[in-house]
Amino acid sequence: MTEFEPTILAFCCNWCSYAGADLAGVSRLQMPPNVHIVRVMCSASVKPEYAIKAISQGIDGVLVLGCHIGDCHYMTGNHRTAKRFPVVQKLLEDVGIDKTRLRLDWVSAAEGEKFQKVVTEFVEDVKRLGPNPLKEVRF
C-alpha cells in the first residue's frame, strides 16, 4: 500500500508568512506538496471555526502562520492569534483529536528556510499521526 499523503491546509498572512513562502519559492527550497495555502491579510483574521471545520471534515492538518510576535503588520493582530489557537488545540485534545494536527507558528518575510522547515516538519508530524480519524467517522 502506498504511503499516506496528508492533506494540509495553511493560512498565511499577506505580510510575513506568505512573503516567506514566496521567498522559499524564489530560493527554490524544496518541500513536500501536501500544503495548500490560503492567503489572509493577518493571522488574527483566521477564525478557529476554519480549523475546526477543516479538521472535522477530515483535513489531516491545519497550519496557521503569522508574523513574528512584535512584527505584526497590524501591530497586535498576531497576539490575538497566539491567544486563540492554544484553546482550539486543547478542545481538540478533549474530544480525542491529536492537538498537533493544528500548528501555529511564525515566519517572517525574510525566512524562506524557516517556512521550508515548518512545512517539512509539519508534514512529517502529520504523517506520523496517520490519517485524520474523523475521515473514517461517518455521522
Place this chain on the structure above:
Amino acid sequence: MHKDVGQSGGLAMKQKVVVIGGGIAGIQASLDIADLGYEVHLVERSPSIGGRMAQLDKTFPTNDCSMCILSPKMIMCAGHENIHLHTYSEVTGVTGKFPKLKVTVKHKARYINIARCTGCGDCVAKCPVKVMNEFEEGLSKRKAIYLPFPQAVPRKVTIDAEHCRMITEKKCGVCKKVCQAGAIDYEQKDEFVKIGAAAVVIATGFDLSDTSKLPQHGMGVCKDVVTSLQLERILSASGPTGGHLVRASDGMEPKKLAFVQCVGSRDAKAFRYCSSVCCMYATKEAILVREHVPDINSTIFYMDMRATGKGFQEFVLRAQANYGVRYIRSRPAIVQPAHGESGVLVTYETGGAASEQLTEEFDMLVVCPALVPSKGSVELAELMGARLGEDRFIMTPSLRNPVDSTKKGVLVCGFAGEPMDIPDSVAQASGVAARVAELLQEAG
C-alpha cells in the same frame, strides 16, 4: 514629413521630459517621472522596450525570473496616461537650452501601420526571409518581418528593410497578402517628430564589447565558446534552444563548463575598468546550469570576486557549497579547440605555492566580456553636449547632483553613466525623477 508634439510645455500643458533608452533604467525613470505628473516621451531604438533585462533568464542573487518582474513594468509603461512610447525611434537632434529644449525624434519606418497591426504573427509565419536574430544574440534566426520577442511592448511587428525582399528587390509581398488587418505599408517613410521638452534623460545602457578582437579567449576560434549573454538566452525557456543547455559543435549537453571573467575588462590593452556585474551573473549562471543539467560542474576563472551587494557573498558561498561551483583565481592565457571542433582547452596559471601552468579541457566555455557604453551613446552624448569620461561613459562629475551630466537639464541613469547592476540602475532612475522634479520646480 514633420510633426510637432507641442512647444516646450506652456502653462496650460504638462511639462515634457524625453527619456532616451527603453531598458530597465529608462522604464523606471519614465514611470516615476510620469507618476510625478510630467509628460514623458520614451524613445527606444529597437522595436520594443525591455532592453538588456528582457534578454536575461534570471536575476541574481534571488534568481527571480527576469521577464516575470520586468514584464509588468513594461506593460505599465505602455498603459500609463503620461507616457508616450517612441519605439524603433532615435533622437537625431537637440536644440535650445534647459528648460526649453527641442528634441527631434526619428520614427524609423517599420513599414507597418501600428494602429492596424494586432501582432497576430500571421505575416511572420509566412515571411520567406530568415536573418540573424539580435535578441537571441545570433543563436537563432528571425524573419525579415518580426516581433523581437514574445513579451514585446508594443506588440507590433516590424519589417527589417535591409532584408525584406519586397523593399530591396520589389519581389515577394507575402506579408501584405496574408495580413488581414491591412497593416503592411511598403511605402512608409521615416517620420521626424519635434518634442518641446524641459529635460532629457539618457538611459542608453550597455553593449557587449566585441570579443572577436580577443581571439586568445577562443571567441570565433572554438565553436563551443559563447558569451554570457548568449548563455542567458540558451537558459531561457523562451530562448533558441527552449531552455535546453547544449553546445554548438555537436549539440551535446555539456558536463564541464568554464566561465572566464574580465574578458577585455580590467585590461590595459582593452578596457581598463571593471564591468561590476560579471562576477555575480557568472555565479548566477553557474547555479542555473545545474538546474538544467544536474550533473554539470562549473569553474569560474576570476581576478577578484566582487560580491559587494546585498546577499551577494552568501550567493557565492551557496554556489560553492550547494552547486559545486569551482572558483579559480587566474586569468587563462590561451583558449583553443580541444579535439576537432568540439570542446575547449583552457591554459592557466594555478597560482599559489606551487604555481604551475595547467591545461584543462572543458565541454563548453563562457566568456564574460567587458560591458561598454551602448552603440550610438557616444554620438548621442555629443549631440546633447554632455561630456564623456575617459572610459566613454557619460560623465556625472558633480557629487552634489549625482545624476546630472555636464549639460544642464540632461540627466543620466543606469549603465550609461557607469557600470552597475539592476537595483543600482533602478535607484538611479528613480533618483533622476526627483532631479527632474527639482529642476522643473526651479524653472517654474
Place this chain on the structure above:
Amino acid sequence: MARTGVFICHCGHNIASIVAVEEVVKFARTLPGVVVADHNLYSCSEEGLSAIKTSIKQNNLDRVVVAACTPRTHEPLFRKICEEAGINKYLFEFVNIREHCSWIHAKEPGPATEKAKRLVAMGVSKAALLEPQAETESSVTPTAVVIGGGLAGLTAAASLVAQDIDTHLVEQEGEIGGHLSRVSVLAPEFDESRKLLDSLMSGLAGSEKAHIHLRSKLKDVHGFVGNFEVTIDEHGKELKIPAGAILVATGAQEFQPVGEYGFGELQGTITQLDLEKMLSEGKAPNRTVFIQCVGSRQPGREYCSRICCNTSLKNALRILDLNPKAAVTIIHRDIMSYGTAWEELYRRASERGVRFLRYALANPTKVTRKDGSLLVEVYDETLAERINVEADVVVLATPMVSRENSGDVSKMLKVPRDKYGFFLEAHVKLRPVEFATDGVFICGSARWPSSAKEVMCQALAAAAKAAIPIKRGKVIIEAITAWADPDKCAACGNCVTACPYEAVEIATQDGKQIAKVNDAQCKGCGACVAACPNDAMQQRGFTTRQLGAMIDSLVKNALEAEQ
C-alpha cells in the same frame, strides 16, 4: 451562477516544466461556474493579457482566475486588465502555482500537478463568491518626514524641499551630518565633505519648507500612506507631525573589532574612522598597513561591506599625498574596486607604489608589537610566502553594521530587517528604496553599505517615491475593509475589543444595537472577523463564505480523490 474564466500561466519553463499545464486546464474546465479555461506562455505578457481581455469579452465572464506567480507582484496588473475588459477588478482571484508549487516541488511533477489542480479549484470556488467593490479615496498630508540627518537623510530632505514639499528632518544627534562630518574627503573624486554638507544645508537653511529637529528621536508612528502621525521626542518635548510619507535614512555604523588584531590593546591598531581623524589633522604615518575584511566575509558575518576596500584605497592615496615617503600596504582578500572610478583608484594606488598583499581566510594575519613598532605577519597567497611588514599604524578595515536602534525603528514602522539588521526593501531587484508598507521608504546604508554617490542616488530615489503620493494629493484605499451584517450582529462587542485601530464601535441603527466599522480607520486586518462569534463581521475579499468555500473545495478534491 458565476461565469468564471480560468487562465493558467506556463511562465516559460518556470511552471510548465513541472506542472502539466494542459492537464490543469482540462481539470479547470470541469469546475463549477467555469465557462472557459486556457493557458499562456506568459500570462503577464501583452499577448497573454490581451488573450485574457478578449476571452472576458467573448465569453462575457464575470469572474477571472489566473494561476501563475504571486499576487504580491502581479495582482495589480491582472486586476487592471479585468477593469479594462469591463469587469470590477475585485472579481479577480489569483492562484499561486509557481512560488508555492512548481518552484518548491521541482522533483515531483505528478504531485505538483495534482496540487496545482487543487489550488486552482480553491481559487475558483472563492472567485464564485467574490463581489464587486468600490475603492475609497483618502487625502494625502503634503508633508514628508525624513528620519536620520546623515548624507542620505540630508540629500533626501534637500531634494524634497527643492520639490517644494514641506519636510521634517529628524536627527538624534546635536548636529546634522552623521558620518559625513567624520570624514574629510569623499572618494573617488576626493570632494571635500564639508563643501558637500554646506551645499546640502544651504538648500534647507533658506527654505520655510524645511524643519530640522536636532536631538530628536522617533517615538511612535501611526496611520498609513498619506495619513501618518509621526511622534518625535525633541530634546524632552513631544511633537506630533502629520505626514504623507516617511523616509528611513538612519544609516549604519562602523564595526568596532574589539579583541581582533590586538585592537584596543596594541597601541597603533585603529579603525578607518580613527584614521580619517588623523588625516583630517594632517597627520600621515610613515608606515601604514591596512587589513581588509576585519570582521566581515567570515562565518557569522558573511557579507562584504562594499565600501571598505575603496575607503582604504582613498586613504592610502591621501597618506601618500601628505607624506610622499610613506610606505603603505593593503592586505586584502579581494579588492572590491568595482566599476570605472573605483578601478581607476585601485590603478592609481598601485602606480603610486601602494603594496598589495593577498591573504586567505584560512591563513589569518597576525599583528604583534615588536621593539617600538607593530609587526604584521601575513601569508601572501599570490607569492605563496610568509611576509613580515613593520608598521606604525595598522588600520583595521571593518564592515558597516546596522545601528543598534534600527530594531526600534523597524518595530515602530512595522518594516522588516534582514538577518544582519539592515532594512529589507520591498524587492531587492526592482524596488530598492521602497518598503512593502505603502508610504514608507528606505535609502542609504541603513539598507546596505553604499558609497557616497550611491547613498545620494538612493536618497534622491526615495525622495521621488515619497513625492509621488504627495504631488498626486490622494491615495486609494483598497477595498479590503470590514463590515458587520446588521441582521446577525448581536452587539456583543467582541469586534470592538479585537480591533487594533479602534475602527469599530457599537452604534444604534433603527432601534437596534449593532457594530459599525469606520472605513477610514479600518486597515483590513480582519481581527474583528475572527473575534465575531456569530459570523456577522466580514472582511471584503475575505468573507467567511469565500474562505469556507475554499476549505470545502480542498476537502472535496483532496479527500474524495483518496477514496
Place this chain on the structure above:
Amino acid sequence: MLPELAFDKLGADLLLAMCEGHGNVGPIVISKGEKMAKVRTDVPYQLVTILTNIYPFIGQKKLALLCRRCDEKALAELEKRGLVDEKRVLRIGLACSADQIKACRCSDPVPSVVHIGAPGKPAGEDELMNKLLAMPSEERLKFWTAQFRKCNKCFACTLNCPVCFCDDCVLEERTFVAEKGIPPGMSFHLIRTFHLSDKCVECGECERSCPAGIPLLTLRKMAAKDMKALYGFVSGDKKKVSPLLTTLEGEPMEDECHEC
C-alpha cells in the same frame, strides 16, 4: 415573603421567577402589586435566558430575579459585554439544594448573597470528565463521536443557554458546519464549545435540555479546565476582562522562536 423582598426591600418593579400556573411550572414575570402565583425554587432553570429575551421590552423598569450562583455568573458575563445593565437587574440569592449541586457536579454553588435556601457544599469533580481524560485519545474520540451521533440538531442547548446571545446562530448555517443533515458532526459541537469557552457558567442547562442526553456539561467543564490552565480564566469573575479571547490580556508578549 418573596414579594416583600423583591418589591419593598429591593425596590423592583418586576419579579421574574419560576412559578406554578396552568398546572405547569414555568418562568413568569410578576408586576408590583399583581397577585402572586406559587414560586418554585426546586426546579432548576436559567432565568437569565428569559431575562435576555424580555430585557429589551422592560424599558427603564427594575427587574428582580431569583438568582443562583450560575445566574450571577451569567449576568456578570453579559454585563461585561454591555448586554445588560447591572443597576436594572436585582438579584434574589437562591442557594441550590444538595441534589441540584450533585446533578450539576457544581464546584461553586453559593450565590454572593443568600436570601432563599441554605448554602450547600460544592460537589466533587466531574467523574465522567476525569474518566475521559484518563482514556487514550482514540477511546475518548470513540466516546464523543458516539455521543455526537445522537445529536438531532434541535438547538435546545443554544436556546436554553444563558450566555448564548446571538439572534440567529452560526451553527444553523453551512459556512462552518459543513456536514449535511443530522447528526451535524464534530464541528457543530466543537465550534459551540469554542464560542462558550470564555463565557460558559457551567449551569448545565444544555445537558438538562438535551433530548439526546449528550453529556454536554462535561464537555463544557473540560473547556473550562483548559481556560483556567491556559489563562487562569474563570467565568463570571468580574475582574477578568471579557471577551478574553479578543483582548490582549494575559497572552504571550514574547515569541521564543524569534531571531534565536
